[in-house]
Amino acid sequence: MLDRITELMSSQSTLEGIQSDLGALSTTEQELSTGYKINEPSDDPYGASVVVDLNSQLSALSSYASNISDGTAWLNTAGSALSEITNMAQTAQELVVEGANGTNSTTDDQSAADEVNQLIASIKQAANTQYDGNYIFSGTATSTAPYQAGSDDTYQGNDGSITRTIGPGETVQVNTNLSTLLGNGSAAGDGGLLDTLETISSDLSAGNVSALGTTDLQNIQTNLNTLEGMQANVGATTNRLTDASSAVTTMQSSDQTELTSTEDVNMAQAATSYTADEASYNAALQAGAQIVQESLLNFLSAGA
Amino acid sequence: MAIPSLTGVETALSGLEAEQAALDTTGNNIDNASTPGYSEEVVNLAGSTPESIPATGAGSQSTQLGTGVDLESITRVRDQFLDTQYRAQNTQLGNDTTTATQLSDAQTALGESSSTTGISSQLSQFYSDWNSLADNPSSLSAQQALVDDATTLAQSFNSLSSQLTGTQTQSPSLVTQAAQQFSALTASGGQLLNDANEINSLNQDISQAIASGQSPNQLEDQRDSALDDLSTLGQVSTTTGANGQVTVNFGDASEPLVAAGSGTALGTVNAITGITGSSSAGSNPISSATGGELGALITLSSTDPSVNPIAGYSQSLDTVANDLVTDVNHAISAAGGTTAFFTGDSASTIAVNSTLSSAVKSGSTTALNSNAVATAVAALQGGAPDQSYAALVEQVGDDVKTAQTSQTNQQAVVTATEDQRESVSGVSLDQEMTNLISEQRGYQASAQTLNTLNSVLNTLISEVGSAGM
Secondary structure: OOOOOOHHHHHHHHHHHHHHHHHHHHHHHHHHHHOEOOOOHHHOHHHHHHHHHHHHHHHHHHHHHHHHHHHHHHHHHHHHHHHHHHHHHHHHHHHHHHHHHOOOOHHHHHHHHHHHHHHHHHHHHHHOOEEOOEEOOOOOOOOOOOOOOOOOOOOOOOOOOOEEEEEOOEEEEOOOOOHHHHOOOOOOOOOOHHHHHHHHHHHHHHOOHHHHHHHHHHHHHHHHHHHHHHHHHHHHHHHHHHHHHHHHHHHHHHHHHHHHHHHEOOHHHHHHHHHHHHHHHHHHHHHHHHHOOOOHHHHOOOOO | OOOOOOHHHHHHHHHHHHHHHHHHHHHHHHHOOOOOOOOOEEEEEEEOOOEEEOOOOOOOOOEEEOOOEEEEEEEEOOOHHHHHHHHHHHHHHHHHHHHHHHHHHHHHHHOOOOOOOOHHHHHHHHHHHHHHHHHOOOOHHHHHHHHHHHHHHHHHHHHHHHHHHOOOOOOOOHHHHHHHHHHHHHOOOOHHHHHHHHHHHHHHHHHHHHHOOOOOHHHHHHHHHHHHHHHOOOOEEEEEOOOOOEEEEEOOOOOOOEEOOOOOOOOEEOOOOOEOOOOOOOOOOEOHHHOHHHHHHHHHOOOOOOOOHHHHHHHHHHHHHHHHHHHHHHHHHHOOOOOOOEEOOOOOOOEEOHHHHHHHHOOOOOOOOOHHHHHHHHOOOOOHHHHHHHHHHHHHHHHHHHHHHHHHHHHHHHHHHHHHHHHHHOOOHHHHHHHHHHHHHHHHHHHHHHHHHHHHHHHHHHHHHHHHO
16 A cells, blocks of 8 residues: 555556556457457467367368268269260170070171170270360370270270268278279280170170070170179269268367367457447546546635 | 834744745645646745844843744655656566557467457368368369469468568568567657656756755656656666756666766766667667566567567477478378478468469369378377467467466555655645645734734824823
8 A cells, every 4th residue: 555645646546547547448349340259379388389270170170071072972973984984794694695595597696796895885985984184094104095986995994992081081992993893805815894794795796505505695694793793892882972972061060160160259258248348438537637637726715 | 121113013924924825835735636747745834933032121031032933844645666666666567568468469460359250260171172172073063172272371380470570671570560660769759758857957947046045846746657658668876966957777787778967067878778788779779677668578578489479489489380381291201192282381381383383273172182192191189289379379378368467466565655655745735734724824814913913013003102292
């Protein structure tokens, strides 16, 4: 406690009171107007670093979400191409079964052989399916068509894998290595679908009933089994992406909640403290107006 | 024994004169009630030497008769101890204020506020671009977006580094600014020498006034104000000589800033020549132990990260940039990529590999066309560079908060000390008004005494005098 109070002291302390109240008011006002309680890292240093972390996580999660939707579209495209190929292989299988019966005329056999040749061309076309300008069955050589039109059946792509990151440290392969099914055609004699269908075509035109009924039928069945495995794999990967998508959504919402509670102003609280700050500012102003005015002068009569 | 008839008149006159002086002083106090640095002045009165009256006869004793009042001096009310205390606290406040301002500037440079996009969001964008590229590696637009955003990120590192500790002259870094401020404050025409010269010349005026028997209250007030101003810059200690001149020692300088002159001669001012241990220390340097603004500036102009927090931020930023360069390039080569993405090894040198950026600019997509590489780099998000950057943001925020808190607290201490000093030396108008009334009444009473004496003497002269005629 000070012994003696002077006018300068009371006016200075009134001014300081007014200024500190105004400072508090302006801080609350900034919080209310920006909607953030961390406007500078110094407002809450730990909170600020959490905000940096959370924003980075949220950006990663939104990348995962877009990777997942891109991967899903890629797999859907691959799935429908594989279905087309399956349908065509099944058509070829029916033609083989008919040819193996030996009841067909030579003309019928020849037209069946022509149909198989058409199927070969269509299957190669299906293998050249693109998604967003990329060949999906060329491995990583996405700008190269995996099979050329015409008699060359050599696979043009590679066996590289294309992956999508769908979560922290979690990647899935979204491309299917179709060349293991289709092979490199009869020139290679690798028993792939193209080789098998070309053999069937020549067996049909030659009326080689015994070969049709035995090896050809077996080979096409083997290829159909491989194809079925590929489709199942695409389906399973699609399911995994769907699961990952809902996991990402859950993480996004929990990160967002945490970010909001760290960074955002509680409006009700801020508005309340704004009112309190305003009241104390008004009180300080009023006290200032009163205190500084009063002095002994007011009570001394002029003529004394 | 007779008492001279006119003794009472002289006595009454001394009362009138004393009250007159008191009224003038009170008036002066009231006039200066809001003058900064003014100390209340008081009139010191003492009873005059009494006149001895010997015993007049048996039974009576010799006695003394008062002869009025003497005006001894007019002095200022000042507590030197409070001055010392105030200056010590003010030095600490100067130090805290400068530190808080500079660190807050560093925080602004960092740009991690709610309204700006700093390196953290640019890093996120960088990884997000790699992710988009992973989805469509042959896309020229995705590659261009990546190269553009990565260039922006690298430039942000460069710019922040140069804002903190860079050495270019066009836009001086915070460290350079601190060094420049130190020079400006200590150079001729700067605050330090202005105050020192003012004190030196007031010293001479004061010693001359004292030599001629006056009390130079106002001059002393001015000198105290100059010392207060000086204390913002660094620690000040004073020794007052018999001639009234003060010797001012500043911080840990070896020579006194103001050396008092002898007698009424002008003293000498010894300029501060530089920073202890630096190449331009000169003959009379100071170190950061000086405290105050100059002490803070010495710390903040250091390029040693263990001394100067701002140099420390720059070092941490270099680590972040170097980690980013190493991690990204390593991930690329591990995933089979052949072209390094970043070049450089610090925040000031990090850049996007120019071979790569010019290839992408010319429309070639071969260098970045790899799903595996893009996936590998995107997977780095949240790694060492991100974490150390978040730690840097926390560090800067912490330091600024601490500095601002000490500044606020120190301000309160200074205000309290100032109040104590004001309580002693300040002018209270209520008190002055009270004094005014008592002095006015005193003056009136003295005048009345004179009047009465006049009337008594009149009686003596007219009654006793006429009887003898």
